[in-house]
Amino acid sequence: MRVLGIDPGLTRCGIGVVDGRPGRPPDLVGVDVIRTPTELDTARRLRRLEEELDGWLAEHRPDTVAVERVFAQHNVQTVMGTAQAAGVAMLVAARRGIPVATHTPSEVKAAITGSGRADKAQVTAMVTRILRLAAPPRPADAADALALAICQVWRGGTSARYESAGDSAAEAARRQRSALARARAQAGTGRSGASPTVPPVNVRPRRVS
Amino acid sequence: MRVLGIDPGLTRCGIGVVDGRPGRPPDLVGVDVIRTPTELDTARRLRRLEEELDGWLAEHRPDTVAVERVFAQHNVQTVMGTAQAAGVAMLVAARRGIPVATHTPSEVKAAITGSGRADKAQVTAMVTRILRLAAPPRPADAADALALAICQVWRGGTSARYESAGDSAAEAARRQRSALARARAQAGTGRSGASPTVPPVNVRPRRVS
Numbered sequence: 398m399r400v401l402g403i404d405p406g407l408t409r410c411g412i413g414v415v416d417g418r419p420g421r422p423p424d425l426v427g428v429d430v431i432r433t434p435t436e437l438d439t440a441r442r443l444r445r446l447e448e449e450l451d452g453w454l455a456e457h458r459p460d461t462v463a464v465e466r467v468f469a470q471h472n473v474q475t476v477m478g479t480a481q482a483a484g485v486a487m488l489v490a491a492r493r494g495i496p497v498a499t500h501t502p503s504e505v506k507a508a509i510t511g512s513g514r515a516d517k518a519q520v521t522a523m524v525t526r527i528l529r530l531a532a533p534p535r536p537a538d539a540a541d542a543l544a545l546a547i548c549q550v551w552r553g554g555t556s557a558r559y560e561s562a563g564d565s566a567a568e569a570a571r572r573q574r575s576a577l578a579r580a581r582a583q584a585g586t587g588r589s590g591a592s593p594t595v596p597p598v599n600v601r602p603r604r605v606s
Numbered sequence: 607m608r609v610l611g612i613d614p615g616l617t618r619c620g621i622g623v624v625d626g627r628p629g630r631p632p633d634l635v636g637v638d639v640i641r642t643p644t645e646l647d648t649a650r651r652l653r654r655l656e657e658e659l660d661g662w663l664a665e666h667r668p669d670t671v672a673v674e675r676v677f678a679q680h681n682v683q684t685v686m687g688t689a690q691a692a693g694v695a696m697l698v699a700a701r702r703g704i705p706v707a708t709h710t711p712s713e714v715k716a717a718i719t720g721s722g723r724a725d726k727a728q729v730t731a732m733v734t735r736i737l738r739l740a741a742p743p744r745p746a747d748a749a750d751a752l753a754l755a756i757c758q759v760w761r762g763g764t765s766a767r768y769e770s771a772g773d774s775a776a777e778a779a780r781r782q783r784s785a786l787a788r789a790r791a792q793a794g795t796g797r798s799g800a801s802p803t804v805p806p807v808n809v810r811p812r813r814v815s
Contacts, residue, residue, distance in 0.1 A: 497648075
């Protein structure tokens with residue numbers, strides 16, 4: 398399945414697209430950051446963002462869009478812009494009939510690194526390794542959008558449906574743990590195998606061939 | 607000029623349309639509340655809101671859209687939904703090339719009642735009087751959207767441009783104060799004339815015939 402992850406923002410909006418299935422390392426399809434000019438008013442910036450995001454949906458036709466869930470921060474004006482950008486992201490997906498899932502930053506970090514409190518460098522290193530890239534993804538702040546997309550492929554999201562399939566959820570979970578352990582071992586994080594920090598697994602029980 | 611005011615929200619989004627010019631009591635054109643089903647996910651609710659709002663813009667073709675500026679409240683989840691709804695409101699206006707202005711709740715209250723801390727009943731009473739309605743507008747919670755639209759007609763907003771015109775800003779301001787004082791006297795609020803509580807005036811200097 399193809400997931401388009403969106404790390405919403407008015408000034409910088411991260412986009413990451415991956416193809417994959419639970420239990421396997423997904424493949425990178427595309428990554429970028431959408432910027433809107435700070436000299437435009439908010440309405441026009443949202444309009445620019447809508448056009449750019451809809452272009453990504455038209456080109457990549459994802460099965461699911463994953464949007465980072467926005468929380469209040471100390472900078473209220475920034476969080477309002479972020480919430481509005483997230484709203485536009487959800488809107489353009491809904492308009493095309495694409496299911497939208499949301500994940501909190503700590504859910505994403507836990508899915509990718511095994512710790513909900515991992516720092517940015519750890520997330521970027523794991524994204525690079527999981528996607529088998531020769532170098533960290535560029536632009537650098539698009540790594541979060543890729544992490545979000547990988548999280549959605551592996552864990553499913555709020556709108557994921559359980560499908561009847563021949564493969565069991567337990568088997569898919571086992572494969573996912575193995576893939577994560579392999580990626581960690583390659584990333585040299587010093588963790589491997591059935592580490593107690595491996596995050597809870599919540600995958601779609603579909604066939605993994 | 608015609609202003610469409612939007613009091614944003616996912617569960618209830620107030621809409622109010624007025625025709626008017628600075629210094630004169632505006633006329634009511636339309637008022638309603640858009641509701642989206644709580645059982646839908648946020649993405650689909652934003653999509654419903656987009657369709658409804660765009661229908662209002664298509665039907666009434668306002669010169670300006672005024673959106674209430676959202677601030678953080680104690681209920682973070684509610685304010686996120688409100689910010690997303692405001693984002694969609696700004697987006698649909700920008701897509702049609704309609705300028706968007708924003709006002710804080712206290713700016714609206716000050717413009718309509720003379721006090722930035724007026725309560726809901728005072729705002730509703732003044733909206734009813736200013737628009738010369740036989741009864742308070744229905745639905746009741748649409749009064750804020752009408753107040754926003756009246757505020758925009760009288761005070762202009764963040765995106766209002768100053769136009770060259772034969773009438774002076776001072777003259778328009780004088781007419782506006784008179785209209786407000788007349789409405790207050792009729793509403794029986796006990797205030798009249800050049801009360802020190804009359805709000806600061808920031809009108810567009812256009813001809814008032």
